Amino acid sequence: MSLSLDLAGRVALVTGGGTGLGRAATDALVAAGATVVIAGRRADVLEAAAKAAGAQALSCDVSDRDATHTLIARIMDAHGQLDILVNAAGLNIRGDSFEYSFDDWERVHAVNTRGLFFMSQAAGRVMRERGYGKIINIASMASEIGMPGIVAYGSSKGGVRQITQGLAVEWAKSGIRVNAIEPGWFRTELTEPLFSNKEWLAKVESRVPMGRAGMPQEVGGAIAFLASSLSDYVTGAILRVDGGALAA
Structure with a gap:
């Protein structure tokens, strides 16, 4: 068995x-x-990012179940396989929990939990046909500790943890590994x-014991590891990438 970070010949989808x-x-x-396909709702952002990264762009609203199935079908038509799914699409709407609206709660969970599950389902079905797949979910340290003003987000990311572990157990026999990254504080468009x-x-x-927040590129090594053959015996894992914050 060859163990390597080399992903040549693999096709990956990254939502968000x-x-x-x-x-x-x-x-x-x-x-x-x-070979990487990126998906999201903002076509202009996607096209610019795909061009800069050397990826392909396909528009998709992950909260729309039919759209997720259409997206997977398009990838299969173009490439004939899908080996890796990274569920990175996410939404956070902050607010006082006494006043938090039903619509905002529904929007957050539609993307972060429902959308993630049905995207995984659509991808998992084609992975099952080949007996191989890697699904990597982006969770959050907010799924482990209470944070004011983001109860909808934290609960949705708690759902991501449970989806990850549940699918890992259920789909292991199909050759599909399901893991999650649990980032700490990172400087992104969402947190700017x-x-x-x-x-x-x-x-x-x-x-943070390391004394600083993280930069997005510092998640890349963990993603590559979980997508590669180096992690073939890893499933159901929640990998903290937080500078030691949750260990302190």
Whole structure:
């Protein structure tokens, strides 16, 4: 058995692959030799990111179940296989839980949990046919600790942890490995408003043993590992990439 980070000959799909941690996953998979398709709702962002990364872009709203199945069908028509799925599409709407709206709650969970599950289902069905697949979900440290103002987000990411572990157990016999990355504080398009608050940033950095927040590209190595043959006996794992924050 060959153990390698080389992903030549593999086809990968990264949802939310145009920005933030999704873009970091895209860059890492391309660098490892995979053919990468990125998907998201904003066609202009996708096209620019795909051109810069050497990937392909396909528009898709992951909260639309029919759209996820259409996306997988298009990838299969173009490439004949799908080996790796990175579920990086995510949404966070902050708000006081006393006043949080039904619509905002539904929007967050539609993308972060429902969309992730049905994208995994569509991809998993084609992976099952070949007896091989790697699914990598982006969870969050907010699934393990309470954080004010993001209860919808934290609960949705708790769902990601459970989806990851449940599918790992259920799909192992089909040759599909399902794991998750649990990032700590990272500077992305989604979190940029927080990082502009110097007081907040100082507080965060004081809680991280490594003394700083992460940069998106620092997730890339973990993504490449979980996508490669080096992790073929790893499934159901939740890999923290947080500078030691949750261990402190």
